[in-house]
Amino acid sequence: MNSPTLDPVRLLDMTDKKGLIVGVANEHSLAWAAARNCHAAGADLALTYLSDKARPFVEPLAQSISAPLLMPCDVAREGELETVFAKINETWGKLDFLVHAIAWAPAADLHGRLTDCSAEGFAQAMQVSCHSFIRMAKLAEPLMHQGGSLTTLTFIGAERVVDHYSLMGPVKAALETSVRYLAHELGPKGIRVNAISAGAIKTRAASGIEHFDELIRETETKSPLRRTVTADEVGRAALLLASDHTTAITGEILHVDAGFHVDGMVFH
Numbered sequence: 001m002n003s004p005t006l007d008p009v010r011l012l013d014m015t016d017k018k019g020l021i022v023g024v025a026n027e028h029s030l031a032w033a034a035a036r037n038c039h040a041a042g043a044d045l046a047l048t049y050l051s052d053k054a055r056p057f058v059e060p061l062a063q064s065i066s067a068p069l070l071m072p073c074d075v076a077r078e079g080e081l082e083t084v085f086a087k088i089n090e091t092w093g094k095l096d097f098l099v100h101a102i103a104w105a106p107a108a109d110l111h112g113r114l115t116d117c118s119a120e121g122f123a124q125a126m127q128v129s130c131h132s133f134i135r136m137a138k139l140a141e142p143l144m145h146q147g148g149s150l151t152t153l154t155f156i157g158a159e160r161v162v163d164h165y166s167l168m169g170p171v172k173a174a175l176e177t178s179v180r181y182l183a184h185e186l187g188p189k190g191i192r193v194n195a196i197s198a199g200a201i202k203t204r205a206a207s208g209i210e211h212f213d214e215l216i217r218e219t220e221t222k223s224p225l226r227r228t229v230t231a232d233e234v235g236r237a238a239l240l241l242a243s244d245h246t247t248a249i250t251g252e253i254l255h256v257d258a259g260f261h262v263d264g265m266v267f268h
Contacts, residue, residue, distance in 0.1 A: 012041045012239060012240070012243050012245065013041060013042055014038060014041035014042045014043035014239070014242070014243060015042035015043075016042075016044075017038075017042070017043040017044070017096040017097065017242070018043070018044050018045075018046075018088070018092045018094060018095055018096050018097075019038055019043050019044070019045050019046070019095070019096060019097040019098065019099070019242060020045070020046045020048075020084070020088060020095060020097075020098045020099070020140075021034055021035040021038070021045055021046070021047050021048075021098075021099045021101070022048050022073060022084075022098070022099065022100050022101060022102055022136070023048075023099070023100065023101030023102040023153075024047050024048070024049065024058050024061060024062075024101075025050070025054060025057065025058070026057045026058070026061075027057075027061060028231065029101065029231075030101055030153060030198060030201065030231050030234050030235065030238075031099060031101035031102075032061055032231075032235075033231040033232050033234055033235025033238070034099045034101065034151075034234070034235045034238035034239065035047060035061070035065065035067075035099075035235075036065065036232075036235060037232070037235040037236050037238065037239040038097075038099075038238070038239050038242060039065040039067075041239055041243070043096075043097075043242070044067075044068055044092075045065065045067045045068070045069075046067065046068065046069035046070070046071065046084070046087075046088055046091075047061070047062045047067050047069070047070050047071075048070070048071050048072065048073035048084060049070065049071075049072055049073070050072070050073070050074055051072065051074060052072075055072070058070070068091065069087060069088065069091060071083070071084050071087060075102065075127070075128055075132040075135070076124070076127060076128055081132070081135060081136070081139065082139065085139040085140070085143070088143065089143060092143075093143075094143050094144070094145055094146075095140050095143035095144055095148060096144070096146075096148050096149070096242070097148055097149040097150070097151070097241075097242035098136060098140050098148070098149070098150050098151070099151050099152075099238050099242070100132070100133045100136055100150070100151065100152040100153070101152070101153045102128060102129065102132060103125075103128065103129040103153075103168065103171075103172075104124070104125065104128040104129060105121060105124065105125035105128075105129070105167050105168060105171070106118075106120075106121040106124060106125070108121065109121030109122065109125065109166075109167050110125075110166060110167055110168065111164075111166070112166065113166065114166050114167055114169070114170065117166075117167050121167065122167065122171075125167055125168065125171045126171055126174065129168070129171045129172070129175060130171055130172075130174045130175040130178060133150075133152045133175060133178060133179075133182075134178055134182065136150070137150055137182050137186065137191075137193065140191075141186060141189065141191065144189065144190075144191050146190065147189060147190025147191055147192070147247075148190070148191050148192070149191070149192045149193075149194070149241055149242045149243075149246070150182065150186075150191065150192070150193045150194070151193075151194050151195065151196060151238055151241045151242065152175060152179065152194075152195045152196075153195065153196055153197075153198055153234075154172045154175055154176050154195045154196070154197045154198075154253065155168070155172055155197060155198065156197060156199075156255075156257065156260065156261050157169040157172060158172035158173040158175070158176050158197070159173070159176075159197075159261065162215065175195065176195055176253055179193050179194060179195045179251060179252075179253065180251045183250040183251030184251065187250055187251075192241075192246070192247070192249060192250035193250055193251065194241050194246075194249060194250060194251070194252045194253070194254060195252070195253050195254070196234060196237050196238060196241070196253075196254050196256055197253050197254065197255045197256065197257060197261065198229065198234045198256055198257065199219055199223070199228055199229040199255075199256060199257030199258055199260055200215045200216050200218075200219045200228055200229075200257075200260075201228065201229060201230070201231055201234070216228055219257070219258065219260050222260065222263050223257065223258040223259050223260035223263065224258065224259035224260075224262065224263075225258035225259055226258075227258055228258065229256055229257060229258050233256055234256050237254060237256045241254070
């Protein structure tokens with residue numbers, strides 16, 4: 001029996017797919033790596049920027065991939081997220097995939113002990129880093145008429161203690177649990193929900209974590225592949241999860257970390 005012939009050019013063809021990428025800050029962002037790879041596969045993309053201060057860094061990137069939509073989106077500002085989805089509905093009438101790549105915590109709470117974290121700081125970190133993904137799932141649901149894909153970003157600090165990750169560990173753990181519950185609830189509609197647990201990469205977000213260079217060195221010496229990962233490797237994983245090649249995968253935490261998660265080390 002002859003095997004079917006596969007066209008390698010069309011294996012990850014995202015032509016006619018419409019996607020929203022939230023969290024592009026600059027050319028080093030993991031969100032931008034996801035956008036760049038999805039665009040290369042043929043998808044039409046909507047990008048968001050946090051504020052007027054961020055727009056000059058994001059707008060040239062959006063122009064370079066001819067993104068049809070570029071919109072402000074501060075999830076802590078009332079109405080902005082809803083406006084993004086209303087514009088997508090008005091422009092496309094549908095959404096095939098979404099990549100959520102935002103996280104934030106007040107510096108004082110992020111750099112201190114979890115024991116000393118303020119209730120306000122914890123709530124703000126949860127709102128921006130976790131609950132915003134739940135809100136996006138709710139807004140995306142009616143636009144995913146034929147099913148779709150929701151992907152967020154997490155980190156090994158959600159599973160194991162990573163020194164100096166502090167407040168964000170419990171927050172990312174909540175995000176990972178949310179992925180599983182959303183997958184359960186939205187699965188009957190053909191909507192898949194997954195997370196990418198990315199390895200240590202020097203991004204703007206990572207710069208807020210104290211002693212991050214130590215984590216990079218730990219990864220290089222202790223991961224099975226003996227190296228860190230690149231933003232592009234994370235971006236390709238985001239493309240894979242957005243594509244029709246993963247229609248049977250949901251509720252998954254996909255580790256793109258050179259295998260570092262199997263080591264199980266606690267950092268000191």
